[in-house]
Amino acid sequence: MVKRVIKIVLILALIALVAIQFIRPEKNNEGYKSVASFEAETKPSEKVASILKESCYDCHSNQTQYPWYSEIAPISFWLDEHIEDGKKHLNFSDWNNYTIKKKEHKLEEFVEMVEKDEMPLQSYTIIHGNLTEDDKKLLLQWAGLARLQYKHQLEVSSK
Numbered sequence: 001m002v003k004r005v006i007k008i009v010l011i012l013a014l015i016a017l018v019a020i021q022f023i024r025p026e027k028n029n030e031g032y033k034s035v036a037s038f039e040a041e042t043k044p045s046e047k048v049a050s051i052l053k054e055s056c057y058d059c060h061s062n063q064t065q066y067p068w069y070s071e072i073a074p075i076s077f078w079l080d081e082h083i084e085d086g087k088k089h090l091n092f093s094d095w096n097n098y099t100i101k102k103k104e105h106k107l108e109e110f111v112e113m114v115e116k117d118e119m120p121l122q123s124y125t126i127i128h129g130n131l132t133e134d135d136k137k138l139l140l141q142w143a144g145l146a147r148l149q150y151k152h153q154l155e156v157s158s159k
């Protein structure tokens with residue numbers, strides 16, 4: 001009797017797992033051009049741009065590079081949630097629509113997150129690896145400089 005119940009539960013679970021494969025979150029990959037204006041303004045070196053692309057753009061731009069397992073539900077739902085949440089807080093593809101004040105503030109948070117090892121999300125670094133100390137140094141130098149330019153613009157405009 002117990003065995004039969006277990007068997008039915010397993011079969012139902014299997015059916016559910018197959019069924020959810022048909023629910024596919026919309027892909028977030030508009031393409032590399034989407035961060036062009038962000039990069040034109042903040043001028044990352046080639047190295048910094050590649051760190052951003054490998055470590056941040058998957059959740060903070062409209063150009064996620066999807067790994068193969070992102071095709072499998074429920075992993076796909078879980079990744080989609082991180083992407084949507086990440087973009088809501090900070091979307092480099094939306095940089096054009098941010099005010100100078102917001103840009104300055106987002107870069108301040110950027111520095112804070114990288115300094116404290118809070119970004120990329122831990123679940124992401126398990127698979128993609130952590131930023132190296134060199135990566136962090138380069139990101140912090142570049143973000144600090146980029147932030148200064150916005151701070152300066154704010155000071156000039158408030159005079």
Ligand code: HEC
Nearest residue numbers: 055056058059082085086089090109110113119120121124
């Ligand atoms: C796997 C997805 C993911 C990756 C990769 C990722 N982030 Fe995030 N990020 C999030 C999520 C989700 C949030 C919002 C929730 C939170 O703060 O934990 C967030 C929040 C932030 C915030 C705070 C913005 C605000 O307004 O509060 C900053 C800054 C940030 N991330 C920077 C980065 C940087 C820099 C990188 C790359 C080094 C990065 N993130 C990589 C998902 C990600």
